[in-house]
Amino acid sequence: MAVQSSAVNILNARDFRSNTLFRLMLRRILKQRSAILGGTILVFLILVAIFAEFLAPYDPEDSLIGKEDIKKRTGPCIHILGCPADQPQHLMGVDGNVRDVFSRVIFGTRVSLFVGFSTIGVAIIIGTFLGAISGYFGGWTDGIVMRVMDVLLAFPSLLLSIAIVNVLGRGLENALLAIAIVSIPTYARVVRASVLSTKETDYVSASRSLGASHFHILFQRILPNSITPLIVQGTLGIASAILSAAALSFIGLGAQPPTPEWGTMLGSERNQVFTAPHLVFFPGIAIMVTVLAFNLLGDGLRDALDPRLAQVNE
Amino acid sequence: MIQFTIRRLLMAIPVVFGILVVTFGLVRMIPGDPCRAMLGEKATQEVCDRFTKEHGLDKSIPVQFALYMGKILKGDFGNSIRFSRPVMIILVERLPMTLELGSLALILSIIVGIPAGIISAVKRNSIVDVVVMIGANMGVSMPVYWLGLMLAYVFALWLKGTPFWLPPSGRLTAGLTAVPFYTVWGWDLPVDSIRFHVAELISNLFLFNSIITQNWAVFKDALTHLILPSVALSTIPTAIIARMTRSSMLDVLRQDYIRTARAKGLMERWVILKHALRNAMLPIATIIGLELGILFGGAVLTETIFSLAGVGRMLFEAITARDFPIVQAFTVVIAVAYVLVNLLVDISYVFIDPRIRLD
Numbered sequence: 001m002a003v004q005s006s007a008v009n010i011l012n013a014r015d016f017r018s019n020t021l022f023r024l025m026l027r028r029i030l031k032q033r034s035a036i037l038g039g040t041i042l043v044f045l046i047l048v049a050i051f052a053e054f055l056a057p058y059d060p061e062d063s064l065i066g067k068e069d070i071k072k073r074t075g076p077c078i079h080i081l082g083c084p085a086d087q088p089q090h091l092m093g094v095d096g097n098v099r100d101v102f103s104r105v106i107f108g109t110r111v112s113l114f115v116g117f118s119t120i121g122v123a124i125i126i127g128t129f130l131g132a133i134s135g136y137f138g139g140w141t142d143g144i145v146m147r148v149m150d151v152l153l154a155f156p157s158l159l160l161s162i163a164i165v166n167v168l169g170r171g172l173e174n175a176l177l178a179i180a181i182v183s184i185p186t187y188a189r190v191v192r193a194s195v196l197s198t199k200e201t202d203y204v205s206a207s208r209s210l211g212a213s214h215f216h217i218l219f220q221r222i223l224p225n226s227i228t229p230l231i232v233q234g235t236l237g238i239a240s241a242i243l244s245a246a247a248l249s250f251i252g253l254g255a256q257p258p259t260p261e262w263g264t265m266l267g268s269e270r271n272q273v274f275t276a277p278h279l280v281f282f283p284g285i286a287i288m289v290t291v292l293a294f295n296l297l298g299d300g301l302r303d304a305l306d307p308r309l310a311q312v313n314e
Numbered sequence: 315m316i317q318f319t320i321r322r323l324l325m326a327i328p329v330v331f332g333i334l335v336v337t338f339g340l341v342r343m344i345p346g347d348p349c350r351a352m353l354g355e356k357a358t359q360e361v362c363d364r365f366t367k368e369h370g371l372d373k374s375i376p377v378q379f380a381l382y383m384g385k386i387l388k389g390d391f392g393n394s395i396r397f398s399r400p401v402m403i404i405l406v407e408r409l410p411m412t413l414e415l416g417s418l419a420l421i422l423s424i425i426v427g428i429p430a431g432i433i434s435a436v437k438r439n440s441i442v443d444v445v446v447m448i449g450a451n452m453g454v455s456m457p458v459y460w461l462g463l464m465l466a467y468v469f470a471l472w473l474k475g476t477p478f479w480l481p482p483s484g485r486l487t488a489g490l491t492a493v494p495f496y497t498v499w500g501w502d503l504p505v506d507s508i509r510f511h512v513a514e515l516i517s518n519l520f521l522f523n524s525i526i527t528q529n530w531a532v533f534k535d536a537l538t539h540l541i542l543p544s545v546a547l548s549t550i551p552t553a554i555i556a557r558m559t560r561s562s563m564l565d566v567l568r569q570d571y572i573r574t575a576r577a578k579g580l581m582e583r584w585v586i587l588k589h590a591l592r593n594a595m596l597p598i599a600t601i602i603g604l605e606l607g608i609l610f611g612g613a614v615l616t617e618t619i620f621s622l623a624g625v626g627r628m629l630f631e632a633i634t635a636r637d638f639p640i641v642q643a644f645t646v647v648i649a650v651a652y653v654l655v656n657l658l659v660d661i662s663y664v665f666i667d668p669r670i671r672l673d
Binding site for chain 2: 150156164166169243246270273274277287288289299
């Protein structure tokens with residue numbers, strides 16, 4: 001009975017501890033104006049992505065030829081801003097295939113958020129693994145892994161992504177994979193640095209002397225220290241992943257038409273910039289706002305969670 | 315310093331070698347037959363066999379790599395598969411465009427980014443600081459190609475007929491030619507000699523060539539053509555430099571020696587520029603060195619938007635067309651440029667902070 005109650009006490013204490021730590025972190029984050037602004041925009045974008053079907057007035061991939069009396073690349077028509085009521089309303093106009101641009105921009109949020117989270121998710125998993133074994137085991141493992149990372153970092157990332165997509169074949173999935181591969185070195189370095197700084201600490205030595213396995217020491221004792229820099233780096237990484245994916249789609253290597261992806265939308269209509277600027281303007285603004293949200297959030301998180309990084313990188 | 319430079323150059327060899335291996339491997343992993351990519355799907359087997367043999371593609375990959383390395387060491391980059399011309403000549407034609415674009419963008423980002431960061435740090439939390447930081451955050455979030463298109467729309471279409479009009483594409487207005495300096499000066503250079511290639515490379519730097527030949531009409535025209543692309547390309551580096559300058563300056567302005575300088579009665583401008591900025595320059599110099607990758611990546615997009623025949627666009631086209639020799643040669647040039655610029659940055663540390671001893 002006594003053993004049981006002390007176990008309950010320990011559990012409660014643990015709950016209490018993580019709760020206060022969480023609250024402390026949250027309080028610090030909420031003090032950062034940029035984090036609040038970025039977070040708010042991000043929540044808005046996530047809601048737009050989730051409820052895209054309800055928000056978009058038209059099917060993003062469906063042409064309106066034969067359904068509405070409207071010419072291709074017609075500019076925005078907003079009734080409350082004076083557009084005649086007998087004309088169909090298109091908040092951002094229609095594109096070269098007579099599709100509603102507003103609906104495509106709305107659905108594009110889904111694609112871009114998916115791109116950001118999935119690429120950086122993959123890059124963090126692989127990067128963490130490589131960085132962890134590199135920092136923990138050192139020696140030739142470290143030498144080989146880090147030299148490969150150096151070579152990857154020496155390439156301009158967009159050019160390397162272009163080359164990888166050409167190897168794998170055009171398309172959004174392969175573009176995502178290419179961006180993930182190119183992003184790996186950043187996370188490998190972050191984790192390696194963190195592992196190197198903690199592996200000689202007393203509590204790790206204590207764990208080792210108790211006979212804990214390498215796996216246990218690495219994943220239970222050392223890696224939790226890397227979570228903060230990974231969250232910060234990951235948030236900023238999502239911003240650049242979205243930019244890179246849009247760039248690849250812009251030059252025709254990423255998402256293929258008719259997928260409503262902002263970079264593809266920009267790329268396929270870029271020659272119309274002088275005659276139908278709305279086709280270029282709106283997708284670009286959408287990319288910028290999304291990337292800005294992650295950048296602001298990342299900056300705010302860094303200032304809140306990692307004051308040392310903030311001093312170096314701000 | 316010389317010892318340090320030599321050591322750094324030696325240390326760069328494995329990285330450049332790694333880049334060569336990765337590039338060589340990657341371009342050969344691109345699925346599809348280079349022959350059919352070049353000559354079309356209807357090329358007969360016989361034609362393709364001859365093509366493959368001509369370009370040495372029938373040999374095993376390790377043999378191809380060894381032959382390739384041997385040639386590179388002799389400065390021979392081979393012939394382009396697509397254009398059937400020496401890669402060296404294509405490089406001489408294309409590199410100057412990107413050099414001019416990249417240098418102008420880098421200069422712009424330094425002369426805008428550093429003062430913006432300084433003002434932002436000195437006037438911390440003021441309206442100027444907020445505006446600069448919002449601008450910097452938007453700058454790093456903006457797609458280069460979108461900004462390029464928007465700039466082209468505003469300056470080439472909206473402002474048409476005003477003195478602010480700027481051309482949206484190309485390097486020179488049709489009808490204008492940049493006469494090479496060696497022709498103006500009456501030099502007789504044997505074609506295909508190294509001197510000729512070097513002279514060609516220099517004369518293809520239109521801005522530089524027009525200055526030394528005092529052809530101001532071409533200089534003005536080439537410069538106006540470069541303004542929009544370089545502004546678009548410089549946005550992200552400018553924003554990054556401004557942010558880095560601000561945080562580095564904020565760090566330095568807190569130091570005791572700044573208080574001492576002020577207590578001595580030095581003029582505030584002197585305190586900021588001489589005492590604070592110089593000490594804040596180290597991280598700024600580092601970040602400027604790292605911008606090169608962004609500039610080269612951005613050059614692919616900027617050159618596409620503004621129809622400029624530079625290295626970035628050529629490399630992108632060559633990757634897509636499986637033109638192995640061009641991809642390899644251009645990547646080597648970019649990698650070497652990257653290594654050299656970062657070496658220069660390291661050397662600049664000594665001038666910025668005399669306490670640093672490179673050896």
